[in-house]
Amino acid sequence: METATQPKLELIQVADVVAREKGIERDEVLEAMEQAIQKAGRSKYGHDHDIRANIDRTSGAIELVRVTEVVDEVEDEMTQITAAAAQKRDPALKVGDLIVDPLPPIDFGRIAAQTAKQVIVQKVREAERARQYEEFKDRVGEIVNGIVKRVEFGNVTIDLGRAEAVLRRDELLPRESFRNGDRVRAYIYDVREEPRGPQIFLSRTHPQFMANLFKQEVPEIYDGIIEIKSVARDPGSRAKIAVISYDGSIDPVGACVGMRGSRVQAVVGELQGEKIDIIPWSDDPATFVVNGLAPAEVSKVVLDEEQRRIEVVVPDDQLSLAIGRRGQNVRLASILTGWDIDILTEAEESERRQEEFKTRSKTFIDSLDIDDVIAHLLVAEGFTSVDEIAYSPLEDLMGIEGFDADIAEELQNRALAFAEAERNRLQDRSAELCVAEDLLAFEGLALANIVALAEQGVKTLDDLADLAGDELIEMLPDAGLDQNTANDVIMAARAHWFEDEESEDGAADADAEAGEAHDETPAT
Structure with a gap:
């Protein structure tokens, strides 16, 4: 008795070993074995039959059966039988019942054994992939450590222990190369199910890789006392991060830099010497943009909130510093703040203002038939068009130094007359x-x-x-x-x-x- 049950128990032991090695459920391995035995059974007794296998989860005993369905009208003679024919065997059978005929256990031949092995390997691999996907799909946004398994055409395959991940060439830092056996730290930015199995994609250039490195190095960020509000990177070259402290006694920039720069240097070392500017975040866009353009000094800013565009005026000697090499500083500041940044020198800004002043003054002189002194006063007060003068409250015009009620009223009447004449001209032209x-x-x-x-x-x-x-x-x-x-x-x-x-x-x-x-x- 003992010798008869020994091979059957070995089947359970093999399932246990495979499940333990691959990190999947024992039931999934046994189901794969059942499918393999089922396939071998169909090879022996005919592929047209509905052959099913079952492995006892305790003893390992294999049960092989052929199933026939009782139906009204037979469409497949191999798997179906009419109710009348079935009732000759057992009067209690009715439509919808299944007739289960035990089959003698099969002696696996070489081909059948090879087929069974392929099915088991395939099913175990599928179960392993499903386990990998379930394990890693919720880990997007984490940093992982792994060992380089192979490098092909610059793409690096990394062994994470219970899974493999891909670090593509365009996700590596410039001039960075790895060899087999190297230890790598990277950021999981995507996990996708693909026909060949789940793919785990890693990156060392992603902005959040740097943010998470700071989170590991700076306990205050991990604890939520300091928050990284935004990140901008030129991977391998330069980066900017904006930080805010929720505790008034803690300086966010100082905490990220660390004693003698120890914390920031740890991150810089991991990023192959990438220079990092740590900037205090502000909810005031003008202050934030000025901070973001550091180390350049800014003398004036003009915001256009509708277009999310900001004009920054810098001293002439600060222009190259503000723009940075190949526009790097202003580009990173723009990504960091979310505003489009235009940089002008003080000389350029002055020249442009003078040009605008002349153009607007000339428009008012020609349109309202006024002298240049009154035109200059209107421009200096911030009026940009005849329509603004026509439809502004009279008090705004009377508030200009040197203007009384009569002058203000006369100006507005002339502006209204010009606007009306212009509208009539445009309507006539549109009709033409x-x-x-x-x-x-x-x-x-x-x-x-x-x-x-x-x-x-x-x-x-x-x-x-x-x-x-x-x-x-x-x-x-x-x-x-x-x-x-x-x-x-x-x-x-x-x-x-x-x-x-x-x-x-x-x-x-x-x-x-x-x-x-x-x-x-x-x-x-």
């Missing part, structure tokens, strides 16, 4: 150009811009919707459009296309419902 009503009614552009477009052949809302953003900017150079605003204008012009599609879909649905209702109406 046969501009379509839908474009004239479009609220995304001023009438002057619509006329300017019509003079270049854009005369309907569809014509405008067909343009690209850069084309619109090129056609309206004086409108002050940037790429985002131009794209927004075009998307607004295209809105009616989607409304038309929705109304067509709605009409089609209504027709379909009406048709159904008509079909359901009883004939009279």
Whole structure:
């Protein structure tokens, strides 16, 4: 008895060993074995039969059976039997029952054993991959340590112990190379299920790799006292991180630098000497941008909150420092702060202001028939267009030094008259150009811009919707459009296309419902 059960117990022991080595459930290994035995059984008794195998989880005893289903009408003679034929064998059988016939245990031949082995290996590999995916899918954003297993065409395969991961060439730091057996630290940025199994992708260039390295080196970040608000990296060259402290007694920059720079140097060493600027974060955009441009000094900033653009004026001798080599400093500051940054020297800014001052003064002199002194006062007070003068409260004009109520009222009347005359001129010109009503009614552009477009052949809302953003900017150079605003204008012009599609879909649905209702109406 003992000799008969010994091989069966060995089957359970093999399943235990494989499960332990591969880190998967014993049941999954035994199910793979059952499928292998099932496949071998079909090879012996015929592939058309429904052969099933079962391994007793305690004794390891193998049960091989052929299953036949009781049906009304036979479609497959090998796996089905009619109720009438089945009831000749057992009157209690009915449609839906399964007839289970035990089969003699099979003696695995060489081919059958090889097939069974392949099935077991395949199923165990699939189970192992599923286990890897389940284990690592929630670890995206972590730093892991591994050993280089192989390097192919610059891509590094890393053994993480219970899984393999890929560190692609473009995720390595510049001039960085690894050899088999090297220990590597990297950031998991993606885990994907692919046909060949789960793929774990690592990176050493990802901004969050640096942030997590600081988290490991600086206990205050780990404890949540200090937070890294944003990171910008030029991998292997330079980086900036913005930090904030939630404890007034702790300096966030000093904590990240560490005693004699020990903490930041640990991170720099891991990143192959990448220079790191640690910057205090501020919720005031102007302060944050000024901090972000360090080590350059800034003398003035002008914000455009709508466009998220900021103009920074620096002393002439600070220009190259603010821009950085190949624009690196300003580019990283822009990524860090989330604002587009334009840098001007004080001389350039002064020259531009003078040019704007002259242009606006000339516009007011020509439009309002005033002398240059009054025009200069209006520009100095911040008025940029005739419309602003026409539609501003009278008190704003009276507040200008040297202006009384009569002057303010006269200026506003002249501005209103000019604005009215300009509007009439533009309306006449749009009629001459046969501009379509839908474009004239479009609220995304001023009438002057619509006329300017019509003079270049854009005369309907569809014509405008067909343009690209850069084309619109090129056609309206004086409108002050940037790429985002131009794209927004075009998307607004295209809105009616989607409304038309929705109304067509709605009409089609209504027709379909009406048709159904008509079909359901009883004939009279």
